[in-house]
Amino acid sequence: MAFSSPFIFFNLSLLITIFLSFCGTDPVSSCYTSIFSFGDSLTDTGNYLYIYNSSNIGNFPYGETYFHHPTGRCSDGRVLVDFIAQAFGLPLLPPYLACSDGRDLRQGANFAVAGATAIDAAFFEERKIGGVIANVSLGDQLSWFKGLLPSLCHSPSGCHKFLRGSLFLVGEIGINDYFYLFNNGSSLEVIRTYVPQVVSTIGSAVHTLIERGAMTLVVPGGPPIGCSALILTIGASLNKDDYDKETGCLKRWNELVQYHNDRLQIELDRMRDLHPHATIIYADYYNAAFRVFRSPLQFGFSKGALSACCGAGGPYNYNSSFGCGTHEARVCKDPSLYFNWDGGHPTEAGHRLIADAVISGPYDLLVHACH
Secondary structure: OOOOOOOOOOOHHHHHHHHHHHOOOOOOOOOOOEEEEEOOOOOOOOHHHHHOOOOHHHOOOOOOOOOOOOOOOOOOOOOHHHHHHHHOOOOOOOEHHHOOOOOOOOOEEEOOOOOOEOOOHHHHHHOOOOOOOOOOEHHHHHHHHHHHHHHHOOOHHHHHHHHHOEEEEEOOOOHHHHHHHHHOOOOHHHHHOOHHHHHHHHHHHHHHHHHHOOOEEEEEOOOOHHHOHHHHHHOOOOOHHHEOOOOOOEHHHHHHHHHHHHHHHHHHHHHHHHOOOOEEEEEOHHHHHHHHHHOOHHHOOOOOOOOEOEEOOOOOOOOOOOOOOOOOOEEOOOHHHOOEOOOOOEOHHHHHHHHHHHHOOOOOHHHHHOO
16 A cells, blocks of 8 residues: 655664664474565565665654564554464565575565555556656566575576475555556546556466466455545545445445455456466455454454544544654554554554454465465
8 A cells, every 4th residue: 555655864774773683584484484475565564665765664653563663664563464474483574675685585575565556667657647656566576586586496496396385475466556546636437447457467476476486375455445544534525425334434445446356356266277286365355454444342443443543633643744753743652442553554453453364264364375
């Protein structure tokens, strides 16, 4: 998902210390030997901050809950991929860009970048679509992965053997493509016409990884962004019928994501037909999260699910001019009581809830992946 807030200076020496601490973790027993992750800010563990070291996600209170300092994650603590790694007994994934200088990444790496798109940057440049906060696409992330492979394995057969023991997380990605189109004046009806292209790009990435040797891939769908403080603020409507009466979410935005997810599942079925030897798992982030918006108290979010913990006012405590990490923003006392962290991303508690659902809850990622 997109993160759009002013940039603030962050101490570079501290930044380097943080990144170096991510690289070269000791091995841990697992049914997988490594995880390789691609995506956007729901998955990024520091690549965006490595590229743009003055970003406000490099400022406190980001990281306050688990790491006690900013790490480049768009949350107060761990994000989805962290919980997935821990569930499989593997170290937290280091951001690839911070560890691409020869360090051993045989236990995995994270290529995700906050603000990344599925479709290549040329698509947006040709249409003069501005506001793309990270000039990185899924194709770029795949190129980084291909560039890393020779240091992990030394022949096609060796790579296939190595990658058979790896888990691949491909996404979530694609939501930023729609967000940038909207920010540049496209209606939701027009944006909907680009969904097949976005989904096809994700399918092509899955195909490429399998051809390189990937055997087990988890491909998440998009989350209910019509419930995010960011979309509720920038997409606010005077028409009450635009809002879901049960949750307060913007219906048409969620319908767009549901259409994306439906098309994505059809594309994954096509990939399964092409590659019957591979295991391709759809991770239902949408329904894992949407339960919270129906019944936030049931899941421990006593401060609700729509308003951000960290922000600068407004109906949902979100202000695009003064995002979390700026001097103007204020942070809540207990992020665990909030589902939304900064307007566009969950708190660690929110990430944990989604991860628990897809790992060992009703969506059984752990059951399907370890075989």
